[in-house]
Amino acid sequence: xxxxxxxxxxxxxxxxxxxxxxxxxxxxxxxxxxxxxxxxxxxxxxxxxxxxxxxxxxxxxxxxxxxxxxxxxxxxxxxxxxxxxxxxxxxxxxxxxxxxxxxxxxxxxxxxxxxxxxxxxxxxxxxxxxxxxxxxxxxxxxxxxxxxxxxxxxxxxxxxxxxxxxxxxxxxxxxxxxxxxxxxxxxxxxxxxxxxxxxxxxxxxxxxxxxxxxxxxxxxxxxxxxxxxxxxxxxxxxxxxxxxxxxxxxxxxxxxxxxxxxxxxxxxxxxxxxxxxxx
Ligand SMILES: [Zn+2]
Numbered sequence: 001x002x003x004x005x006x007x008x009x010x011x012x013x014x015x016x017x018x019x020x021x022x023x024x025x026x027x028x029x030x031x032x033x034x035x036x037x038x039x040x041x042x043x044x045x046x047x048x049x050x051x052x053x054x055x056x057x058x059x060x061x062x063x064x065x066x067x068x069x070x071x072x073x074x075x076x077x078x079x080x081x082x083x084x085x086x087x088x089x090x091x092x093x094x095x096x097x098x099x100x101x102x103x104x105x106x107x108x109x110x111x112x113x114x115x116x117x118x119x120x121x122x123x124x125x126x127x128x129x130x131x132x133x134x135x136x137x138x139x140x141x142x143x144x145x146x147x148x149x150x151x152x153x154x155x156x157x158x159x160x161x162x163x164x165x166x167x168x169x170x171x172x173x174x175x176x177x178x179x180x181x182x183x184x185x186x187x188x189x190x191x192x193x194x195x196x197x198x199x200x201x202x203x204x205x206x207x208x209x210x211x212x213x214x215x216x217x218x219x220x221x222x223x224x225x226x227x228x229x230x231x232x233x234x235x236x237x238x239x240x241x242x243x244x245x246x247x248x249x250x251x252x253x254x255x256x257x258x259x260x261x262x263x264x265x266x267x268x269x270x271x272x273x274x275x276x277x278x279x
Contacts, residue, residue, distance in 0.1 A: 038156070038267035043083030045074040050092025050109075057093045057112035064091065073144070082268050087151065089144070099143050101150035108147045115140060121196050135189055142190025145172035158264050166220065170257045173221055177228035177254075184225045184233070188240075191221035219246065227254030 047070045052058045064070060070089065087106060094111035101108050115136065122135035149168030153160065160167045172190070176183040198214035222242050226233040227250030237247045 036267065037082055037270070039082065039084055041082035041270070043085040043087060045077045045081075045083070045087045045089060047071050047074050048088045048090045050090050052093040052112055054093055054112070056116075060112055060115065061091060073141070077148070080269055081152070081265075082270060083155070087155070099147055101147045101154065103154050106151070106155060108144070108151055110140075110144065110147070114143065117197075118193060121193065125192075125196060134185075135192070138186040138189025139193040141186045142172055142176070142193075145175055146190070148172070152265070152268070156265075156268050160260070160264070169217060169221060170224065171261055173224040173228075174254075174257055174261045177225055184228070187221055187225050191218045191225075194218045194221075223247070223250040224254050224257065227251045 049061050049065055052061050070091065074089065085106075087108075089108045089110065091110050092112065094109065094113055096111065097113045097117045099108070099110045099114050118136045118139045119132065122132055122139070126132045126135055146168045149171035150164065152158065152171065153164060153167065173187050176187040179186075194214035195218040198218070219242065222236055222240055223246055226236045226242060226247060230247075230251055236242045237244055242250075
C-alpha cells in the first residue's frame, strides 16, 4: 500500500472521528459537576504546524492543516479544560519516531515520524485502507491523550501514585471510555499499536523507552476499557486475550482510576461543557 494514500485517507477519518466527539456533549460531562474552578480560564489549547523538510511530511502537514482535524480536537479540549495560558500542540518533523510533553515549554510535540510509524506498523495487520485509516486515527488520538495526561499532571500540579507513564495511559483511557461508541475503540487502537510494536514489526521503539513494556500497556488499556463496562466489552475476555484472572479485577481498577481522575480534574473542568465550533 502506498504510504501517501494511507496518510491522505487517515486525515479524512480523523476529521469524522473528531466531529463525532464534539457531538457527544453529554459524554464529555463525565467529570462535570458544579464544583468551583481552580482559576479563571485565560488560555487555550492551540495547534501549531512546525517545520517539516521531508516532502512527504510537508504534504502530510498540509493535508492535516486543511482537514482541521486537530483544530476540531482542540475545540473539544478547550470546551472541557481551563488553562491559565495557551497550551501549544505542535506537529512537526522531529527526525525520530516520537511524541512528548515538554515540561519547560509546557507544550506537546507530535512528530510526523510517529504518524508514519502508525501507518507502517498497522499496514502489517489490517486488510483494507479503511481499517488502516481508522487504526492510524485511533493511535494518533490515543497518543495525544496520553501526552495530555503528562501535560495536565504538570500544569495542574496533580499528585498521583505510581508510574507517571501508567497514570497518563489511565487518563487517556478514562477520557476515551467516556466518549461514546468511538472513544473505547480509539483506546483499543492505541493498545493495539503497543502490542504490534512489542513484537519487533517495523519501527517505533524510541518513543517507548521509559514506558512500561508495550505488552503490559496493551493489557492494562484492554483491562480498563473492559472494566469501564464489563457487560459491553465481555468479548475482550478471550477474544483479545484478556485473561479471566485479570479481567476479574478490571472493574475495580477502573473504578479506582475513575475516582482519582474525577476528583483530581474536578477543579479544572468546566461545568456542563457544551462543545461548539464557534468557541
Ligand atoms: Zn508518556
